[in-house]
Amino acid sequence: MHLTITQDSDPQIIRVDEGRIDSAVAIQFKDAVRSRVSPDASRVVLDLGEVDFIDSSGLGAIVAAMKALSKDQRLDLAALNPMVDKVFRLTRMDTIFVIHESVDAAKSDGDR
Template sequence: MSLASTLQGNVLVIRPTEDRIDAAGAIRFKENMRDLIATPSERVILDLSSVQFLDSSGLGALVAAMKMLIPGRRLELAGLTPTVEKVMRLTRMDTVFTIHPALEQGLRDVG
């Protein structure tokens, strides 16, 4: 699972370049997230607007990535597609992550 990242002001924005985060790519996702979040920034937003499928392994990878961050630095999510939003709601992970309707709003909001 490859990821692209950009630094926009004090926000590190990470985007999956594939349309699914599942068992097949969860380990690579976590490894790549570990490397990318080493970039100094105040906030980290994972833009999931291109992700159409997220299974339990993918959800576990998101939680693992969140736990990799130092205290005070949170993993925020943006641009959830309807399918991914449903998974987050059904698993109540929408109460764990800060979720922005779109990346642009996440960049304006303060975590």
């Protein structure tokens, strides 16, 4: 699972450099996100712009990564493509996460 930290300060931006988050990579994804989150970041934005497909295992891995954050940290999502966005909305996960249209919007919207 390849992730790139594109911004280390608040918010910390973690870009997923994979096309799929599914059962084949869900555990690796969860562990990779957990290991890359800065303990100093109060907000972490997961850039999903490269992700074309996510299944229930991928959703579970994102939830697990969120739950692994400290109580003072928040996980937001950004740049979901239409198919991934549809999965989040159909499963009502859009009520759990703050979803931003772009990484730039997430950077400027820290007060939500």
